[in-house]
Amino acid sequence: MIITTTDAAPGRETRESLGVVAGEAILGVNIFRDLFAGIRDIIGGRSGGYQKALREARDHAMADMEQEAAALGADAILAVDIDYEAIDTQKGAMLMVSCNGTAVKLR
Numbered sequence: 751m752i753i754t755t756t757d758a759a760p761g762r763e764t765r766e767s768l769g770v771v772a773g774e775a776i777l778g779v780n781i782f783r784d785l786f787a788g789i790r791d792i793i794g795g796r797s798g799g800y801q802k803a804l805r806e807a808r809d810h811a812m813a814d815m816e817q818e819a820a821a822l823g824a825d826a827i828l829a830v831d832i833d834y835e836a837i838d839t840q841k842g843a844m845l846m847v848s849c850n851g852t853a854v855k856l857r
Contacts (some may be wrong), residue, residue: 751816752826753851759826763857768822772850773814775807778842800845807847808832815849824853 752759811832819827830851837844 751819751824752856753812753816753830754826754828755830757829759828759854759856762826764826764828764854765857766855768819768824768853768855770850771815771818771822771824771827771853772848773811773816773818774846774848775810775814776837776844776846777803777807777810778844803845804834804847807845808834808849811847811849815851819851819853822853823855825856826854827851828854 752762754760758764815827815830828851830849832847832849835846835848837846
């Protein structure tokens, strides 16, 4: 399936719009990752744990969106938007990634 942030698939014509599709993923962040991220904030550098968690959440959200589009019979998802949010709860931090786009059939 073609997935793109542009409003058209390169070299292809849109035949039919099937509607908006979306995927979401919310992952908990554990205390050890938080601890090491805090140390990184103090001394500088990249937080590999958080980067990995964000990448995994994005991959899950994209897969859910693609599954929804496939169920509609789509050939592509156009105009994909990916949003990242940090959610603080009483039990700790959560990372949320949501993505949405327009499922289409191509010629």
